[in-house]
Amino acid sequence: MNPIEEQRQVIDQLYRIVKGSCPDGAELVKCRFDYDHGHSDGSISVGSEFSYLYDGKAHYPALDRELRRPVKDLVKELHTKMKAHTGGDWDAFTLFINEDGSVTTKFEYPDQKPLA
Numbered sequence: 001m002n003p004i005e006e007q008r009q010v011i012d013q014l015y016r017i018v019k020g021s022c023p024d025g026a027e028l029v030k031c032r033f034d035y036d037h038g039h040s041d042g043s044i045s046v047g048s049e050f051s052y053l054y055d056g057k058a059h060y061p062a063l064d065r066e067l068r069r070p071v072k073d074l075v076k077e078l079h080t081k082m083k084a085h086t087g088g089d090w091d092a093f094t095l096f097i098n099e100d101g102s103v104t105t106k107f108e109y110p111d112q113k114p115l116a
Contacts, residue, residue, distance in 0.1 A: 027099055029053075031048055090109050
């Protein structure tokens with residue numbers, strides 16, 4: 001399997017977790033995953049910020065407790081695959097589920113300058 005397809009499969013698994021964590025009819029769904037792999041003991045941590053709009057109101061719950069179990073491993077796997085493929089070393093990304101059901105991602109790199 002080519003590297004892009006491998007990355008797409010991991011993103012698809014994360015999409016299923018995010019999609020399964022919100023009610024049918026949710027709009028403007030997004031989940032930002034933080035990936036901190038700079039610990040001196042070699043450990044990693046993964047955090048998430050999940051939100052969606054439903055019935056005109058913004059909701060900020062945690063990802064579904066059962067569904068989110070593999071998130072840490074999936075985010076680590078995606079980082080490893082992307083770094084091996086492109087050399088990019090991102091520290092966060094946001095997964096968006098658009099109104100038409102399509103999925104987009106935005107990766108954040110530590111060397112990026114914040115927008116003014």
